Amino acid sequence: MRQPTRVGNHQWSRDEDKVLVDCLKVLVANPRWKANNGTFKTGYLTQLEKMMEFPNANLKAGSRIESRVKTLKKQCHAIAEMLSFRSGFRWNDVKTHPNAKGLRGKTFPFYDELGSVFGKDRATGAGAESATDAV
Secondary structure (H helix, E strand, O other): OOOOOOOOOOOOOHHHHHHHHHHHHHHHHOOOOEOOOOOEOOOHHHHHHHHOOOOOOOOOHHHHHHHHHHHHHHHHHHHHHHHOOOOOOOHHHHHHOHHHOOOOOOOOOOHHHHHHHHHHHOOOOOOOOOHHHHO
């Protein structure tokens, strides 16, 4: 039996990330795609694929786009959690946080924008802050 071949990893450029974040912001503003629980409705990845036009990038909804959205979401929440520690942010937190791997010494330019995209799928309460408030 033949095993499926793995497609090489796609290294996302800052321009591609910017387009993805901008498209996610458009979907968040559209009630057709945003679910009440802070997530997106079924089919949003296909819509993202249609909205993003990069020739020769081979960005498909079922694989690379979904993976990048999940990665950005995990990293955004990891940064938000580290910023919310009562003792303040420390670089050691980046080493110990499972979703912050690879972030040490790197910029995360879309943090505020992604906070508005993914912020509502986290618990809220008396001590809760938005992504902008945490900074």
